[in-house]
Amino acid sequence: MMSLAKRGPMQNISRQVRAFFAPVNRVTNAPAYFDPAQYSAFDVDAPPAPWIVAGTVEDFQRTSLTGQAAIACGAKGAVVNQYRTELAAEVAFNFREWGKLQLALSCGSQVMNVLVELGTPFPAPSGGVANNPVGLLAGSSATELVVGIGAVAGFAVGDLVAVDVDYSGATGFVGTGIAAAYVKDPALVNNNPDYVRRVTFNVGRVRGTSANSLLLAQPLPGGAPLGNAQVQKIRAFVEREGGSFFQEWSALFVVESETGAKIFYHYPRVQNAKNGTEAHSRLANAFDAWSLPARLTALPTVDANDQEQVLCYRSLVPAAGAAVL
Amino acid sequence: MMQNIKDSFYMELRSRLALLDPLRTVWIAGTQRPAMVVEENEFPDSTEPQPDAFYVAWQEVHASGPEALLQLSCEIKYHTEGSASLSYQDRCRSLAQLDDELLAICRPGSAALQDFTQLPVADLSQRVFWTRPELGAVELVGRALSRTAKLRVFSFAEAA
Numbered sequence: 001m002m003s004l005a006k007r008g009p010m011q012n013i014s015r016q017v018r019a020f021f022a023p024v025n026r027v028t029n030a031p032a033y034f035d036p037a038q039y040s041a042f043d044v045d046a047p048p049a050p051w052i053v054a055g056t057v058e059d060f061q062r063t064s065l066t067g068q069a070a071i072a073c074g075a076k077g078a079v080v081n082q083y084r085t086e087l088a089a090e091v092a093f094n095f096r097e098w099g100k101l102q103l104a105l106s107c108g109s110q111v112m113n114v115l116v117e118l119g120t121p122f123p124a125p126s127g128g129v130a131n132n133p134v135g136l137l138a139g140s141s142a143t144e145l146v147v148g149i150g151a152v153a154g155f156a157v158g159d160l161v162a163v164d165v166d167y168s169g170a171t172g173f174v175g176t177g178i179a180a181a182y183v184k185d186p187a188l189v190n191n192n193p194d195y196v197r198r199v200t201f202n203v204g205r206v207r208g209t210s211a212n213s214l215l216l217a218q219p220l221p222g223g224a225p226l227g228n229a230q231v232q233k234i235r236a237f238v239e240r241e242g243g244s245f246f247q248e249w250s251a252l253f254v255v256e257s258e259t260g261a262k263i264f265y266h267y268p269r270v271q272n273a274k275n276g277t278e279a280h281s282r283l284a285n286a287f288d289a290w291s292l293p294a295r296l297t298a299l300p301t302v303d304a305n306d307q308e309q310v311l312c313y314r315s316l317v318p319a320a321g322a323a324v325l
Numbered sequence: 326m327m328q329n330i331k332d333s334f335y336m337e338l339r340s341r342l343a344l345l346d347p348l349r350t351v352w353i354a355g356t357q358r359p360a361m362v363v364e365e366n367e368f369p370d371s372t373e374p375q376p377d378a379f380y381v382a383w384q385e386v387h388a389s390g391p392e393a394l395l396q397l398s399c400e401i402k403y404h405t406e407g408s409a410s411l412s413y414q415d416r417c418r419s420l421a422q423l424d425d426e427l428l429a430i431c432r433p434g435s436a437a438l439q440d441f442t443q444l445p446v447a448d449l450s451q452r453v454f455w456t457r458p459e460l461g462a463v464e465l466v467g468r469a470l471s472r473t474a475k476l477r478v479f480s481f482a483e484a485a
Contacts, residue, residue, distance in 0.1 A: 004450060006450070009452070015434070259454075320451075
């Protein structure tokens with residue numbers, strides 16, 4: 001009879017750690033939870049919503065900062081029990097891939113979309129007066145932006161675009177689907193209608209056009225644009241040392257063992273702990289391969305099964321045929 | 326167990342090749358099959374390796390750890406002459422296509438460990454996995470370009 005309690009497949013032999021992030025609803029403080037019962041077969045190449053691929057990460061390192069203290073009694077002060085204090089944890093790693101999401105998690109603050117400018121305004125490090133936006137028409141989705149026959153010609157394959165509503169003068173979180181920044185005072189953002197598009201995560205690259213729409217290479221991370229959204233071209237992403245906003249995301253790190261097991265590290269809520277310094281390694285003794293460091297602080301959530309405060313979940317889906325203990 | 330590892334690796338690559346490039350086939354002993362051949366499985370007096378086909382040769386074996394993680398070194402050799410209709414000037418492109426196909430069929434780098442001595446084939450509830458192929462230097466033999474790729478194949482020796 002075939003053994004279903006093998007010890008070899010209990011070993012974790014893996015090639016890489018893959019990172020995925022999902023937005024936390026900042027208004028309701030609701031994280032995205034990873035449920036191993038539903039996603040034990042998690043496909044790292046086609047993750048289920050709302051998880052966004054952030055690529056392979058290197059030097060993955062979890063650090064428990066939770067303290068432990070002892071209760072001692074008796075003449076010899078013997079330890080009779082222990083308790084935990086200062087619940088805290090960090091996770092650090094280096095992104096190999098650079099993109100808007102990776103920059104956001106590395107810097108922890110707003111990542112600005114540098115909008116294509118109107119003429120040549122006075123230089124501004126995060127972008128100056130922008131070109132006029134183009135309004136979206138009915139029928140737009142996360143992968144297709146209907147702009148009308150006349151406007152399509154203003155875009156070309158390969159263009160980067162930001163898609164979101166005009167800033168309306170309200171205070172609070174802004175950005176469709178993903179909180180990209182927090183406006184404390186409309187005057188601080190100059191009441192600029194382009195401000196939401198300067199920070200939104202709803203960005204994409206034009207992979208093609210139809211008679212009246214732009215087709216995107218990847219779906220907009222924040223989902224389908226709202227009815228009154230507009231689109232503007234962007235040139236670059238810029239993050240700043242010194243921003244006051246804190247990004248907050250749900251994080252999932254997946255390790256696929258070659259033996260068939262899967263290990264999931266799930267942090268329901270993480271914020272940036274500290275800006276890092278770019279790491280680099282030599283490539284073919286001719287290039288520096290730069291990676292983008294991230295150091296994240298875990299924030300607690302309450303597990304509904306027993307009301308415990310939790311920072312991180314580590315789940316093991318054992319390999320088929322592996323012993324369980 | 327050793328033979329199951331070899332067979333599982335070979336059958337997986339052979340199946341992937343048949344899917345990726347159904348036209349890449351060889352005729353051996355009157356039978357047409359995907360152009361993935363294990364040298365030690367063929368008749369001892371087999372003819373010379375055919376062009377535009379992958380030939381697997383098993384090398385040394387190491388075992389490590391209490392669960393005996395077996396590591397089998399493997400070479401995959403292939404050569405091409407290009408096509409007569411193009412006066413063999415396309416041999417470099419032909420070799421590049423072989424390179425691409427080898428790299429493609431080696432990913433993902435794992436497969437189920439199976440026992441092919443039974444019918445139906447028995448799933449051994451274990452995995453076989455391997456490193457990415459390292460492509461060696463191109464050698465010019467006559468008008469043929471040849472290459473040897475090396476990789477290592479792993480699985481646990483634990484009894485099924």
